Amino acid sequence: MxxxxxxxxxxxxxxxxxxxxxxxxxxxxxxxxxxxxxxxxxxxxxxxxxxxxxxxxxxxxxxxxxxxxxxxxxxxxxxxxxxxxxxxxxxxxxxxxxxxxxxxxxxxxxIRSNEPPVLARRDDDGWCVQLPNGAPSFYFSPFTWEEFDNILKNNDVVYAERHPCTATVGKILGWTVDYAPLVRNEAGTSFVAHARFTRRLRCSLDKAHRILPHLDKNVWPVLVTPRSWGCAQTGSICYQPLQNFNENALIMVGNIPGEVHLRYIVLARHTREQRPDGKRVDKYIMAIADSEVNFRNRQAEGEQENVKWVLEGGLYMTITEVNENTIDVVFDQWSECLNEMHGRELYIDWIRFPVRIEQYVSPARLLSCTIYTGGNVGKLDTGRQFRDYSEVSLLTIVA
The missing domain is CATH 1.10.287 (Helix Hairpins)
Known part of the structure; x- marks a missing residue:
């Protein structure tokens, strides 16, 4: 109780x-x-x-x-x-x-965790390509081998004849820079800039071949410069494979994120040839391309305000064997741009990849270098045009 x-x-x-x-x-x-x-x-x-x-x-x-x-x-x-x-x-x-x-x-x-990582649907006629980081998707129709081969052969031979480099800018970090006069594209809606970078490197062709074809796609060259289109880049470029014909021939889409995504379809191929004198030549080409079917796909999808498709541009690099320890590198790059001012400064952005190539195959180079422009000693600042007696470092170029 x-x-x-x-x-x-x-x-x-x-x-x-x-x-x-x-x-x-x-x-x-x-x-x-x-x-x-x-x-x-x-x-x-x-x-x-x-x-x-x-x-x-x-x-x-x-x-x-x-x-x-x-x-x-x-x-x-x-x-x-x-x-x-x-x-x-x-x-x-x-x-x-x-x-x-x-x-x-x-x-x-x-939502993304419940979606396939790359392709939502794939068949012989085409498929919807899903890009990472919330970038808008698009419908892609595959190229035939004949289309792929004809486009690259055309770029291989015709481009140097159509836009020859006639003006020498000078030497930047040991690379001789030649520039072509700006011309309007065939549609007359934008300008096309073209530059060539040449240099002899102390490296064997076999060593370069062991390194360059196997570089990660994240360090592949960017064929479009956002600032030349008045766009602000908010992240790293994404290269996503679309087709593989063989280990040395593929098609990718490149997407540069921003408020407006800059996007292009790029055809890439690596070949090796032998000259009559017995010297070997490695050729690397990346060309922005389009097809009638993919053009119609974009028209059917309608215009997207946050996506800009770039339809002209590319690069062409030849590495020629001089002897067992020396190679000659010729690197051409061309691209569309909105106006002449941006077009004249594009080679400052483009030289980054040749310098990276040199770092990969000849990493013992000096970390800075003098630039010779028109007989005046000066150095390069990527944010401005050349000014005599200014400062430069390799890190500024390749960062």
Whole structure:
């Protein structure tokens, strides 16, 4: 009996404690609400009085230092009040924005986790290509081998004849730079820039062949420069394979992320030839290409405001064996651009890949180098045009 009474008393005590806690929490909540309301009332009262004082001071003529001080004090109070209100409004908006971005990212991650990594559907007529990082998808129709081969043969022979390099810029990090005059593309909607970089390197052709064809696609050259299209790049370029004819011939899509995604289809091939004198020549070509079927696919999908397709550009590199320890490298690159100003500066961006090639096959080179331009000694800054006697380092070029 005593045990039962003790248990009942303990239960009653706990119930009373629970009710006290409920009353205390309720009172605390009401007190907090009262304080918030009081703060709002006081802020409104402060704003009213400051406004009245400001209006009164506007009507008065300041005759003494004391009046001037009071006037400045009122103005300072107004500005502080406005500053606090603006900061609170900005903080609220930033919190909402962060929450929306977090929830959106979680939602997109959940969707992507349920999708195939590259292709949603694939057949002989074409398939929908899904790109990483939320980039818009597109429908791709495969090229035939004849289309692939004809496009690359055309670039191999015709381009040097159509856009010959006639102006020598000078030497940059030991590379001789030649530049072609800017010309308009066939449609007349943009300019085409073309530059050639040449250099003799101390390296065997076999060593270069063991390295270059096996480079990761992330370090392959970018055929389109975003700033030449007035675009801001927000991430690294993504090369995604679309077709493989053999280990030395493939088709990829290149996507440069940004508010407007710059995108192109690129055909890539590596071949080795032997000249009549017995010297071997390795050729690497990447050419932006299109087909009638893929053009019709884009028309059927409709214009996308956040995607810009680039239809002309490429590179052509020949590595010629001089002797068992020496090679001659000729690297040509060409691309569309919006205007002449950007076109004249593109070789500053393009030289990065030849320099990287030299680092891969001849890593013992010096880390900086003098540039000779038109007989003047100067150095290169990637953000500006040449200026004599300025500073340069290799890291600036290849970063």
């Amino acid at each position: 005593e045990l039962y009474q003790s248990a009942m008393q303990e239960q009653t005590r706990r119930e009373q404690q629970r009710r006290r806690m409920i009353r205390w929490r309720k009172q605390k909540k009401e007190k907090k609400l009262d304080m918030v309301e009081e703060r709002r009332r006081l802020e409104k009262e402060l704003q009213r009085r400051v406004l009245e004082a400001r209006m009164a001071f506007d009507e008065l003529t300041i005759r003494s230092a004391a009046e001037a001080y009071r006037h400045v004090t009122v103005e300072r109070a107004v500005l502080m009040s406005e500053n606090v209100a603006l900061k609170e409004a900005i903080e609220d908006k930033l919190k909402v924005k962060a929450q929306l971005e977090r929830e959106t990212q979680e939602f997109l991650d959940q």
